[in-house]
Amino acid sequence: MTNHLDRFFDALADPTCRAVIERLAQSPAPVSELHAPHDIALSTFLKHLKVLEESGLVRSEKKGRVRTVHIEAGPLKTAEGWLSQQRGLWEARLDQLEDLITHLNKTKM
Amino acid sequence: MTNHLDRFFDALADPTCRAVIERLAQSPAPVSELHAPHDIALSTFLKHLKVLEESGLVRSEKKGRVRTVHIEAGPLKTAEGWLSQQRGLWEARLDQLEDLITHLNKTKM
DNA sequence: AAGACACTTAGCCAGATGGCTATCTATTGG
DNA sequence: CCAATAGATAGCCATCTGGCTAAGTGTCTT
Numbered sequence: 001m002t003n004h005l006d007r008f009f010d011a012l013a014d015p016t017c018r019a020v021i022e023r024l025a026q027s028p029a030p031v032s033e034l035h036a037p038h039d040i041a042l043s044t045f046l047k048h049l050k051v052l053e054e055s056g057l058v059r060s061e062k063k064g065r066v067r068t069v070h071i072e073a074g075p076l077k078t079a080e081g082w083l084s085q086q087r088g089l090w091e092a093r094l095d096q097l098e099d100l101i102t103h104l105n106k107t108k109m
Numbered sequence: 110m111t112n113h114l115d116r117f118f119d120a121l122a123d124p125t126c127r128a129v130i131e132r133l134a135q136s137p138a139p140v141s142e143l144h145a146p147h148d149i150a151l152s153t154f155l156k157h158l159k160v161l162e163e164s165g166l167v168r169s170e171k172k173g174r175v176r177t178v179h180i181e182a183g184p185l186k187t188a189e190g191w192l193s194q195q196r197g198l199w200e201a202r203l204d205q206l207e208d209l210i211t212h213l214n215k216t217k218m
Numbered sequence: 219a220a221g222a223c224a225c226t227t228a229g230c231c232a233g234a235t236g237g238c239t240a241t242c243t244a245t246t247g248g
Numbered sequence: 249c250c251a252a253t254a255g256a257t258a259g260c261c262a263t264c265t266g267g268c269t270a271a272g273t274g275t276c277t278t
Contacts, residue, residue, distance in 0.1 A: 003124060003127075005121070005122075005124075005127065006122055006123075006124055007122075008122075009118045009119075009121040009122035009127075010118075010119075010122035012114070012118040012122075012192075013115055013116075013118035013119035013121075013122050014115075014235095014236090015112060015114075015115055016236095018112075018114065018118075018191075021195055022195060024199070025194075025195040025196075025198035025199045025202075026198065026202070027202060030254085030255095031254075031255065032253085032254060032255080040236085040237070040238090041237075041238060041239080042254090042255075042256095043237095043238080043239085043240095043255095043256080043257080043258095044236065044237055044238070046255075046256075046257095047235085047236070047237090048236085051235095062254095062255085064244090064245055064246075064254090065243095065244060065245040065246070065253065065254045065255065066245090066253095066254065066255085067254080067255070071195075071199045073196055073199055073200055073203075076192050076195060076196040076199075077196060079192055080189055080192040080193055080196065082127075083121075083185055083188055083189040083192070084189055085134075086130055086131060086134040086180075086185060087134075087182055087185040087186060087189065089134035089135065090133070090134045090180045090182055090185075091182055093134075093135070093136060094182075123265095123266090125266095139224085140224075140225065141223090141224060141225080149266085149267070149268090150267075150268060150269080151224090151225075151226095152225095152226080152227080152228095152267090152268080152269085152270095153266065153267055153268070155225080155226075155227095156265085156266070156267090157266085171225090173224090173274090173275055173276075174223065174224045174225065174273095174274065174275045174276070175223095175224065175225085175275095176224080176225070219278100220277100220278090221276105221277090221278090222275100222276085222277080222278100223274105223275080223276075223277095224273105224274090224275085224276100225272105225273085225274090225275105226271100226272075226273070226274100227270100227271085227272070227273095228269105228270085228271085228272095229268100229269090229270090229271105230267105230268080230269085230270105231266105231267085231268080232265100232266095232267085233264105233265085233266095233267100234263105234264080234265075234266100235262100235263085235264075235265090236261100236262095236263090236264095237260105237261085237262085237263100238259100238260080238261080239258105239259090239260085240257100240258085240259090240260105241256100241257080241258080241259105242255105242256075242257070242258095243254105243255085243256075243257095244253100244254085244255085244256100245252100245253080245254080245255100246251100246252085246253075246254100247250100247251090247252085247253095248249100248250090248251090248252100
């Protein structure tokens with residue numbers, strides 16, 4: 001089982017891909033519009049899009065000669081969930097430590 | 110400006126690094142203990158650790174011959190925040206669409 | 219003082235990644 | 249039906265990545 005998180009985070013690590021996600025968070029858009037603000041060849045841009053789509057963060061349909069791309073909220077939630085969980089564990093532990101120290105101080109007095 | 114998110118997500122994209130984070134969410138640990146469960150050379154493992162540390166997701170101090178590594182909650186929160194924001198925008202938009210459709214249906218009847 | 223331990227550094231290699239140009243296919247507007 | 253548009257595909261590079269072995273440094277433990 002190749003973890004999905006691998007591909008999610010891998011896609012998100014690329015600034016171009018993140019910019020696409022940010023744009024798509026506003027509304028779906030055709031490939032050419034997504035490409036416009038990026039100063040790279042279309043073919044290069046398509047590779048990024050492919051990575052995004054294969055990661056599942058994004059989906060697209062072609063109608064006529066236009067391919068329209070839209071965000072997929074589920075995977076974003078998955079990635080967010082993982083982060084939240086790790087941070088939660090760590091912060092809970094810090095709180096425990098703090099409590100322990102407070103307790104020790106009280107006892108000492 | 111090289112975005113910090115680049116390095117956060119890049120680190121998190123590697124399963125080895127994610128496993129380290131998961132371990133460190135429980136408690137800080139020395140390098141050798143972090144390395145133990147991974148079936149790769151120590152030198153290779155150290156490269157991953159370096160990526161993690163340069164990303165800021167993790168910090169470490171050396172005392173005697175042991176280097177102890179611990180998680181840094183702030184960056185995790187940053188990454189989580191970015192994801193949450195994008196997802197929020199997208200979901201808000203879906204809700205608006207839904208409302209619009211509901212409204213149109215009502216009007217039609 | 220010697221050996222074990224816990225890293226650390228250097229250097230090699232194969233494959234993945236991100237960029238390019240050039241060429242191709244399929245739709246659509248006039 | 250022709251030209252322009254929108255995207256797809258192929259192939260070439262340079263660099264980055266993740267793996268290895270081998271050898272080095274500094275710190276215990278006995």
